[in-house]
Amino acid sequence: MTQLILHPGKEKSLLRRHPWIFAGAVERLDGRARAGDTVDVVAGAGRYAGQVLAKAAWSPSSQIRARVWSFAAETIDDAFFKRRVAAAVARRAALPELHGQEGLRLIHAESDGLPGVIADRYGDTVVVQLTSAGADKWRHAIAGALQKATGCARIYERSDSEVRGREGLEPTSGWLVGAAPAGDIVIAEHGVRMKVDIVAGHKTGFYLDQRDNRLLLRQLAAGKRVLNCFCYTGGFSLQALAGGAAEVISIDSSEPALVTGRANLALNAQLEAGRAQWCGANVFDELRRLNEAGERFDLIVLDPPKFAPSASHVERAARAYKDINLNAFRLLAPGGMLMTYSCSGGVSLDVFQRIVAGAALDAGCDARIVRRLQGAADHPVALAFPEGEYLKGLLVQA
Ligand code: SAH
Helix, strand or coil, X not given: CCEEEECCCCCHHHHCCCXXXXXXXXXXXXXXXXXXXXXXXXXXXXXXXXXXXXXXXXXXXXCEEEEEEECCCCCCCHHHHHHHHHHHHHHHHCCHHHCCCXXXXXXXXXXXXXXXXXXXEECCEEEEEECCHHXXXXXXXXXXXXXXHHCCCEEEEEECCCHHHHCCCCCEEEEEECCCCCCCEEEXXXXXXXXXXXXXXXXXCCCHHHHHHHHHHHHHCCCCEEEEECCCCCHHHHHHHHCCCCEEEEEECCHHHHHHHHHHHHHCCCCXXXXXXXXXCCHHHHHHHHHHCCCCEEEEEECCCCCCCCHHHHHHHHHHHHHHHHHHHHHEEEEXXXXXXXXXXXXXXXXXXXXXXXXXXXXXXXXXXXXXXXXXXXXXXXXXXXXXCCCEEEEEEC
């Protein structure tokens, strides 16, 4: 097998079971490998010289030059993917809080030992997103393993994430197993029905990671005036209505997202639609406008897109987070609560908390954290892969 020889000392992160091998760690390739091929990762000169430390997928055009499939002496073949996928599905099955969820993340990439592989289940449809050269090479093994582990009727590939470009991969989408279902895909989340557009929606169609946090909002919403910023298809909005909110204003700049949001509300006849308003706008501008109009809210959600996809964007992202949080604090009624998130990998919880603290200070809002928030249990974070912890949130009370 082709060997990837590391520079001396560059085995350290691998010994800690971190799955990424950066370009700067690679001394040379002994043999030939095409994008996605499996290579043996071998320690350079020093204490571990010549030892095979891992099997990894070669990715010649990415700064992450190889991603580890396994730290053991196992063959990377169809059976390997069957084992890994089955293990990921079994971990969800072992968590009672996930039982009966119609929308569920089955594979969370590196944190489930499958770099570049995302799989989300919506009823009997599974959507996979492959973002690395290695994952791309093994799509049929992964799809077969998913079908075996879940018994799902159909599998759709939605590999159109921009990060594929960095791996030298073209976008690709289509049915890997089965064909499009006759009607819309609809899941129930905490008893609220939500349409999932797996073909044109964001990510694989839905933000499953916020499931627990939507329930928390619902529990806080009774009688409250709620502002949901970056609402997408209304996940938080509908839970707030289900929790008895007096009024919910939802803002997003995406018209298709708002169309689905309204459709979702119509799907849930039990929710009194008259309490909801949908607003197509840029949140940055709309928060200013609401402040100028003297509006006040008891509960505000800020769940923006990734402002800092990587560490190099952190400064600009920090200014953006500061801006929306500052204007949200100004809009809070006395005793109100702000639920604020960052899903930027490049912004740590520490940094995010400091930004939110600065925003409260500048807004003249005396507030305290009552909860730290994170993604749901089907979005685990491998201890060896802290980068997996992208979603962080704070529930702050004025
Ligand atoms: N809270 C949502 C997920 C939010 S994803 C849920 O629970 O499902 C981020 C959303 O922000 C996307 O829907 C995107 O269309 C929207 N968005 C991005 N930039 C925006 C901006 N400047 N103003 C308003 N919406 C924006």
